[in-house]
Each structure stands twice: as C-alpha cells, then as structure tokens.
Amino acid sequence: xxxxxxxxxxxxxxxxxxxxxxxxxxxxxxxxxxxxxxxxxxxxxxxxxxxxxxxxxxxxxxxxx
Numbered sequence: 493x494x495x496x497x498x499x500x501x502x503x504x505x506x507x508x509x510x511x512x513x514x515x516x517x518x519x520x521x522x523x524x525x526x527x528x529x530x531x532x533x534x535x536x537x538x539x540x541x542x543x544x545x546x547x548x549x550x551x552x553x554x555x556x557x
Contacts, residue, residue: 515523546553 546557
C-alpha cells in the first residue's frame with residue numbers, strides 16, 4: 493500500500509504474504525506452517541485426526557475401517 497507521501501507501508505497481511513511466497517515450492521517438512529485439511533490437497537496428521545474421530549464417534553466411523 494502506498495501512502496500519499498510515496499512510501500510503502502507494510503501491513504501484517506503484506507508481511508505474511510511475503511513469508512508464504514518464500515516458502516512456496518518447499519516440501520512440507522521444510523515449511524514452518526503445519527499442514528491443513530483441504531480437500532484435494534496433501535494433508536498431514538490424518539492418522540491422528542482419524543483416531544480422534546473414531547474415539548468421538550465410534551458407531552459412525554468403525555464400520556468404514
């Protein structure tokens with residue numbers, strides 16, 4: 493964002509976007525952010541999530557295991 497005086501002000505959103513751009517293309521093991529559950533994307537810790545769902549909803553999950 494450029495102010496009226498011509499200098500660029502960095503917002504937290506701009507800073508985070510620059511950090512994401514630096515990490516783009518790196519393998520998941522090299523990134524600082526943890527994996528997120530996004531449909532169609534690579535996910536991490538899905539075994540842990542499945543174990544939690546099995547514990548919370550055994551009648552719903554166990555028939556599919």
